[in-house]
Amino acid sequence: MLLPPHITSNSTSATRNPVYALVGNPNCGKSTLFNALTGLKQKVGNYPGVTVEKKIGTAYSQHGTPITVVDLPGSYSLAARSPDEAVTRDVLLGRRADTPQPDRILCVVDATNLERNLYLVHQILDLGRPVILVLNMMDLAAAAGAEIKLDKLEAELGIPVIACEAVNGRGVIDLKLAMSRADLPLSRHAWDVPAAIAPAVAELQASLTANDGKSPLIARAEALLLLTDRDSLRVAGSKPLSARTAETLAIWQRRWEGEGTDWAGILVNSRYEAIGAIAAEVVTAGHTPGPSTSDRIDDIVTHPLWGWLTLGGVMAALFLSIFTLAEFPMNFIDGHIAALSDQVKAAMSPGDLRDLITDGAIAGVGGVLVFLPQILILFFFIGLLESTGYMARAAFIMDRLMSRVGLNGKSFIPLLSSYACAIPGIMATRTIEDHKDRLVTIMVAPLMSCSARLPVYLLMIAALLPGDSVPIWSKVGLMLLMYTLGTVGAFAFAWLFKRTLLKGAPPLMIMELPPYRLPGLRDVALQMFERAWIFLRRAGTVILGISIILWFLTAYPKAPAGSNEQQQLAQSFAGRAGHALEPAIKPLGFDWQIGIGLITSFAAREVFVSTMGVVFNVESAKDNTTPLRQALLAAKWPDGRKLFTPLVCFTLMIFYVFAMQCVSTIVVVRRETNSWRWPLFQIGYLTGTAWLVCILVYQTGRALGFG
């Protein structure tokens, strides 16, 4: 009989199939094993209230019985230091109301790095749940000359130990057999809590049982954890301690502080002593071979000269592939959206409904879909960098520079990706453990000039430096100036936020440099599609809504019959809003017609170009910018002055460097920060900065006699 976990109790009786939690250190191959166990039968979501990925999959035993597996975020310890680790801890301890406590635990360890990996296992054995230990990467351990005696390890711990190579599926069948066993033994591993802290553990355990409603075994595990996890990181969804237990803990801590007892250190030490004793029995380290392949790669990749060249090469490859590989699918999508729009136009009689569908829904959603190839390629690259281990090296090289503004090296790749598109960049910030560092990175990511700004920059450069006689370097120089301005802005604001709004503890960087590994293409591809789907699902609906609103603003109220598009736009709500906006943007040198463009391009920056096409009544602004450029150059203020002077074009480019003109990014920031507060703040500070910088540039330029 199969019942959902929340109906049945947490017992591991044979009345239903047990729910497994999959845990392990980062880089131990846990995701690969999860994919090997569950295939494509996965559900990916978020834990409510926190931005931590929740992955649940179904594995099938040899007899076809489904087994639920919850993939918990990679953790080094149950004493959590990041929201990811806090979720792992809370699920295992049964603290989360949204996820039932798993019945059994699958612990994955990297066989090449047994001691450190066993630390988490040692904490988990305290939980009193049946555990299966999976020794992954046995082939690599053997290649490194280490011999691990599985039977001895099994005897020492008293739990099933399965050797595995998740990358090629070896050992997965053995693992499934073990998982479908009706009963699993509890660990026999006995471990003496050091005498100095044993009384405190007993007292806390009693209090947790009496006041927090914990079962005695979990209470002991929590008591031990409270002693290592001093500033116990809380995330939404985890229940706080009862006042009595917190008081007991505080009394002990004060006493130990008075005595100078390093209780947390003692506890960690004694765990490692126990682990050391096991490892001495179980592992026979062979001859130590010379530097490994990984070491030799690192000699180049982190070399003072070759390291920078490698980083530059990786960056160049990333951007080249985005701009060349993405071009074909982008044209393909663009063409199909246009064709779809034409079909609808042909099939329906003219009217508002037809325009709503073609100009509102199809154009709006199409405008986002066009960027999907770029986003997918970026997700793929980020996944590749993560799974090969290069991401950690880039962070290692860049840490010093990033520390100048108070961030650490892990912010580098997200910011770099934002040059192509801020969305994958912002979604990649999940690897940054420190909550404040992550927020700062998200806040400044949209300042990196993304590819949606390119059409605006190109149009403005064409209007600013018309004619073919203009040397190419001045155009390139202008473009580079915009990229530099955004980058400098991002670092300046990061520096400012780390000192004011998001002031945090002194920066820390404790990071493992995992050995290089060949990427599992299936894992990378799966992750890429998952992330893209999350983006589409979240952004799609909001963008559809905003597109329809924007269409409505340009289509109503109706101009008298016989007017053309230009006249319609001029007297629509958007046109009126442009007029209303004019006093605010006139000091920047912009008139109401540019104002309309600023409003419509709030959905996405590149919309500015097509809006200008409508405003100045130029057909097919997209394929050939020359007519539009000429129209812009001919545009005048009512008093006959030229509208698009070089200074105005320059100011407009600067506006787009800073202003937050992207609904997709706003939606993604909302998702990644879990509130509207941060995206709203971001719109305010970015668009405010844009306005201030533009007014400064325009007025200074005027005073100096330009424009």
Add this chain to the structure above:
Amino acid sequence: MKLSELPVGTNAIVRELPNPDPANIRLREMGLLAGTKLSLIRVAPLGDPIEIKLRGYHLTIRKTEADHILVDPVP
């Protein structure tokens, strides 16, 4: 000698760690304890952070952390 002053390529044994603040507890949980053998593999191109090898894996920490860790070099 401070871990931050250990020359590249030398082995050492950890003598003393500072009293734990949360960051230090994590260093211990990663297996960096008094008596642990380690070697300094390299310093990042810009002079910080450093990369050490302990218990068969590679770890990077900043010099500000390494300043508080005392080690005894071993041949």
